[in-house]
Amino acid sequence: MVMIVVAFVSFSLFNFVGDPINNMVGEETSDEERDQIREDLGLNDAVHVQFLRFTGNALKGNFGISYQLRRPVSELIAERLPATLELVIISAIIALVSGTLLGVYTGINRKGFLSDVILAISLLGVSLPTFVIGILFIYLFAVILGVLPSFGRGEVVDLGFWSTGFLTLSGLKAIILPSVTLSLFQMTYIIRLVRAEMMEILQTDYIKFARARGINEKSIHYKHALKNGLIPVITIAGINIGTLIAFSIITETVFQWPGMGFLFIQAVKFVDIPIMSAYLVFIAFVFVMINFIVDILYYFIDPRIRVKSEAVSG
Amino acid sequence: MSFLKIKNLSVDYKMRRETINAAKNVNIDVSKGEILGLVGESGSGKSTVGNAIINLIDEPGRVSNGSIVLDGIDIHADAENIVKYRGKKIGLIFQDPQTSLNPILTIGDQLIETIQAHLNLSANDAKNKAINLLKEVGIKDAETRFNNYPHQFSGGMRQRVVISLALCCEPELLIADEPTTALDVSIQSQILDLIKKLTKERNLAVILITHDMGVIAETTDRVAVMKNGDLVEIGPTKELLTKPKEIYTKSLVSSVPPTNKKISRFKIIEKENKKQSDTNIKILNRWVKKEISDKDLVKVESLSKTFDDSFFTESSKNSVMAVNDVSFSIKEGQSFGLVGESGSGKSTIAKMIVNLFKPSSGDIYFNDVCITKIKSNKEMLKFRKQIQMIFQDPYSSLNGRLKVKDIVSEPIKLHNPSVTSKDLDDYIYDLLESVELTQQSAERYPHEFSGGQRQRISIARALATQPRLLVCDEPTSALDVSIQAQILNLLKDLQEQLNLTILFISHDLPVVRQMCDRIAVLKNGKLCEISNTEDLFIKPKHDYTKELLKLMPKIESIYN
């Protein structure tokens, strides 16, 4: 469903924003030549034929040729994809793990000093734009201390289909600042959500009833409350990864990280429609996959969903 | 020697402006094998006492004084130690079985966890014990049900699971906080019987917290009455209910609608005994009074309503027949009762009559006009004016953002746009005084009023359009008995003076007996029988009616 909508949007982008011909050819091209190109590209066909062709090409990974860089978009994306994915995955792990841990801690210890400090910092984190964090980190660690690199991926090892920065020291060093920067905003967000969720659950009747039965606090917190509290975290984690990909645009710009976001922002500036629509389709694909995984996880974790569907099928 | 001794218990809630004493120097004893009833209206502190015993009071409350001595040991002496007693020595049951169980753990998990928390048993032994417990509380097929999740049980079954959880470590004291309030009458009696049976078999000491005098009369051995945190009176149930000593207890007992006879008004005993108001209904001179006649004002013909259940289950095949082929008629000036348990379709019928829902099939005639076929809003407005409704929950039925004046004036202005502001004010004041509220109330907001007063505002709003039919959907079931008595008196007076026709919907048979001339009994959307009130109570025809009458808790049972 979502994929179709997005495919259509990116198709419209491709076709109706400005004149693709204008973007492709120079000023001196004659009208006849333009018509010829138009015919060659099939731009004179009916809209639905064009849409089907666009979708078919997209399925094959063919998004046309970048106006600006004059190279096939699929090639550009394949080149940039590893950088972005490595960055996003590292950030997602940092954000989810530390966000959930701190959120649970502050949700359980509502009135402790440490909780107050964590909360104050998390609020500051929500108020710090990602690019400001990046700049501060660069200034602190690269300019003043000079211990970590401020741009690029360092040395990468090419594995044929994938170029990774995980296998070299400089590559690992290079990913520290961008990934922490990227994860910070999301982490603070998760802390606050998990905390609110835990606090709400700890006030429910079944927690009170568990207390009344003499179940010890540890089991109440980690068995009864945490499990219920983690259900919404799964959704958040899904959205979180999507958001991280989007925010990687900023981080990649600040740290000049050679990923897809960097490519996209250049495309927006130069109205490079093929790259924009390809990026959009890619993002949508990631979202759909994430949603799918989240639904499956729900099925395993929440008995209310699982048992009902069993009852219907059997 | 009493098993539990509560000595001088005080509980304080430190609020922003003042400290509220939810319990003041309460002294209660309970022996083994006896059920002590703890009765009181909302805010009396009865639940606070129950929670204080195992030190589970919500913030910002705290036990400020007193001791709880269980079997000769002061269990509050060491705050850390109290955890040991929870579940092991003292079991607790809450009101709402829907929310008392952890939704993502099987009931087996929850039972085993609790058993192993207190008893040194292997996983296998704990499981066997749990299954035996489930059997004991009357759950069939316990071995399979053991692996089920809470949402796979019905309300009554869930409460049985809750009881098994409370009892799984063989506590000697059981505290049941309104254990049957959320359940239907038929289930209620089963749960109460179960509690009685367990008390005898296990020689438990039981504290049963409730607001229902009928439950008290039928279940308890002794009863303690609380009001505003004070213990008013305590004694053997029979003695206390038949010969109450304190004025408050007397008024409480007299407010309970009797189940065995019809009385004209409820006696209201208050300390500041207002002179029995000569029911000063000021709007009378504005009212276009209809003569009581033999004509049918409302006629309902084979009414059905199907709700598409697809919203809940995602499979469109399931649909619920909420109302199934129901017909009845109400005469002008009559008061007609619609009785049934939850899911009987009584509220759905009410909502179709006031045109909130459209019936799936069947017709409703009002004054010989078929109102279900009206399409135009303008046409409908004429009937909206004549049919008004009073709702169950006085807290959700008034818009908290509007002043009482604006709430009551809205229908007047809508149906008479040319009204002058002087007339409007006079009318509002008359309406408010007719429901025994002061003129000053007009300038206030709903949250400044109590539940009973809010219900009066609701009545004033309903009367503002001068309706001929007043639909009352459980108008007093959210109120305390003493307030209920006042509101029912008011409704009776209004009906007599204004010749109103009333459709009265309730699950509470004694109340219906006091209010209605004719009664229809509903079950699962179907009509069981329609009779004149006294006939229905004295010689019921339908089996279901007989069962309902047998099971309803009767305060008079104390005389037997």
Added chain:
Amino acid sequence: MDSQRLTLLSRIKDSDIYFSFIKSPTAIVSSVILVIIFFCSFFVEFVAPFNPFDPSSLSLMEAFTPPSWSEKGMAKYILGTDGQGRDMLSTILYGSRISLIVGFSAILFSLLLGVTLGLTAGYFGGKYEMIVMRLTDVQLTVPSILMALLVDGIARGIISRELHDEMAIYVLIFAIGISEWPQFARVSRAATLVEKNKDYVSASTIIGVSNILIMFKHILPNIMRPVLVIGTIGLALAIIAESTLSFLGVGVPPTTPSLGTLIRIGNDFLFSGEWWITFFPAIFLVLLAFSINLLGDWMRDTLNPKLN
């Protein structure tokens, strides 16, 4: 009249919100900071020591002056000057005005759009509700920054380059606004569903009040609390989004710099040691967003009794 006003005042004084405000130092401090920032930004012509956009006030001789307390600082430039000799403090205040205007307009736009859609969807239900909520879901999965970038990209494609600089601020408001509305739609729909099932709405229907009136007179005031909380937090998000877009170079043009633009310009001087050119606008931006978030956080705690 006078007595009525008095009672209103005493009602406010009596209310729990006022009480909790007085009891919360963070709420007081953050609102004082916000009032000062708002005042200085909107009356910037009278408050700022220089007008950085007046060519006569520029002097390239005094470019890159560090803040006044450092060794080479000049007293008249408290926070130093930038690469064109503009006073940093004045530039920041002018910049914050742009940021605030964009932030407020964007949030107002998304509030109106979101609440209207959410309220009507919740009230009418059925197919209409399904379509609106589907739309919200799709929109929610697209992160706001990406949405804003896309809108901006499309706008660049449609609008000619010369016109684009002029239109940039409106495009920006639209881009941020369009990415924030689902939050409002969701919250107001959820709140409407709760309110719709309350009996006062049924009572109004039975009296014969029209749907429009029920929605806007009865339900709307009752769902405003969560909407205001979302609005406050959304304002901080909108300001951050604006500065982010400007930082990326797709926001407001450099001729009318916002805080984000200033940070981007200053970023180029970071490595050469002129840290103050990027540092002060960044601090100012964080202070602004932090104060709004503090206030929003306090509002959430106070107006949402569930968590108390």
